[in-house]
Amino acid sequence: MTFVKYVPRIALFLAIPALLFLLPWWTLIGATTEGALFWLGSAVFLLGFACLPASMFLGHGPAQSDAASIVGDTLLGTMWVLFSWSVLGNIVGLGLAVAGVDDPTRSRIVAVGVFVIAAALTVWGVFEARRVPRVRTLDIGIRGLGSGLDGLRMVVITDTHYAALDRLRWSEKVVDVVNGLRPDIACHAGDLADGSVAKRHAQVDPLGKIEAPLGRFYITGNHEYFGDAPGWIEHMTSIGWQPLHNQHETLIRGGDQLVLAGIDDPTGVGLPGHGPDLPAALAGADPDVPVVLLAHQPRQVTEAAAAGVALQISGHTHGGQIWPFHYLVRLEQPVVAGLSRHGEHTQLYTSRGTGFWGPQFRVFAPSEITVLVLRSA
Numbered sequence: 001m002t003f004v005k006y007v008p009r010i011a012l013f014l015a016i017p018a019l020l021f022l023l024p025w026w027t028l029i030g031a032t033t034e035g036a037l038f039w040l041g042s043a044v045f046l047l048g049f050a051c052l053p054a055s056m057f058l059g060h061g062p063a064q065s066d067a068a069s070i071v072g073d074t075l076l077g078t079m080w081v082l083f084s085w086s087v088l089g090n091i092v093g094l095g096l097a098v099a100g101v102d103d104p105t106r107s108r109i110v111a112v113g114v115f116v117i118a119a120a121l122t123v124w125g126v127f128e129a130r131r132v133p134r135v136r137t138l139d140i141g142i143r144g145l146g147s148g149l150d151g152l153r154m155v156v157i158t159d160t161h162y163a164a165l166d167r168l169r170w171s172e173k174v175v176d177v178v179n180g181l182r183p184d185i186a187c188h189a190g191d192l193a194d195g196s197v198a199k200r201h202a203q204v205d206p207l208g209k210i211e212a213p214l215g216r217f218y219i220t221g222n223h224e225y226f227g228d229a230p231g232w233i234e235h236m237t238s239i240g241w242q243p244l245h246n247q248h249e250t251l252i253r254g255g256d257q258l259v260l261a262g263i264d265d266p267t268g269v270g271l272p273g274h275g276p277d278l279p280a281a282l283a284g285a286d287p288d289v290p291v292v293l294l295a296h297q298p299r300q301v302t303e304a305a306a307a308g309v310a311l312q313i314s315g316h317t318h319g320g321q322i323w324p325f326h327y328l329v330r331l332e333q334p335v336v337a338g339l340s341r342h343g344e345h346t347q348l349y350t351s352r353g354t355g356f357w358g359p360q361f362r363v364f365a366p367s368e369i370t371v372l373v374l375r376s377a
Helices: 002-029 035-060 064-097 105-130 168-181 197-209 228-239 266-271 278-282 298-306 326-332
Strands: 134-142 152-157 185-188 217-219 247-251 255-263 291-294 311-314 340-341 346-350 368-376
Touching: 002 035, 002 064, 002 105, 035 064, 064 105, 134 346, 152 168, 168 197, 168 368, 197 228, 217 255, 247 278, 247 298, 255 278, 278 291, 298 311, 298 346, 311 368
Parallel strands: 134 368, 152 185, 185 217, 255 291, 291 311, 311 346
Antiparallel strands: 152 368, 247 255, 340 346
């Protein structure tokens, strides 16, 4: 009976890889080859199909094997790119059929096009994911912001996802870039790392060298709650960052004040004492002082707008990370990336993220380090 309960989950776990492999197999092998090449190509796809769920389970399940997660994540990203362009390629194939191009020429044109584009995007996607992110700077008008705070520089990093791939040097370079931007405030908007403090702290520790005279602030993302959120909160405190665990700080410059608040990710509700609590985060704050809120997921802006928050800063979406995944992200989140308005007075900035999750690819969704320059409005 216990096994029967898990049958739907197992079926879904296998159905997704089957879908990702079946269409590319047909596009590249099934419709274009025969004889030994057909069987060789089919064997490669069958091996990949077996490898993907096995490596994802070993890498992200109880075993937490770093080697398996690297294999599984890379295979997942590769097949998503192949699947996406196989869909587009077969649409082009229909157009060629209407134009009178017959098989096998038509199928071979599609197969070559899909393979070349997918291979190029895979290589480019790895480069984009592993590079030091570009800096994006925006001026944001804040209603009620005093002149003493005009020009305040908030540098935001988020979704660093330190994980199985050792990105210590990348982390050090990100710190160098952030310090070169001379932030008044540094913020990390969640999804710091995947894994335990013991396994990942070496990649995180360079963040302790970021310099920001008005403070360095951190909130939890959903991935902290897949691991050890209390441990990461404690560790960030130990390297000089202030976690905003449903709380706020009042920052003062030039005699004017700004409330910087932070709330937990909604995933935290399963852990006692965690989960987003905006009223608790704003308790005791001067209602006449503008509020900037760190909240990992853009969808948390609904409550922020109702509370009159001036600006919410979020991550989580990665801008979709690998095109066209942003269409699926948009089904869950109100915004995928950039600056948007919600309610009467609330603005939301959604970062595409500084790192990447899982597949070390970024396709048409470049990473970013964000400088938000607050302006009196």
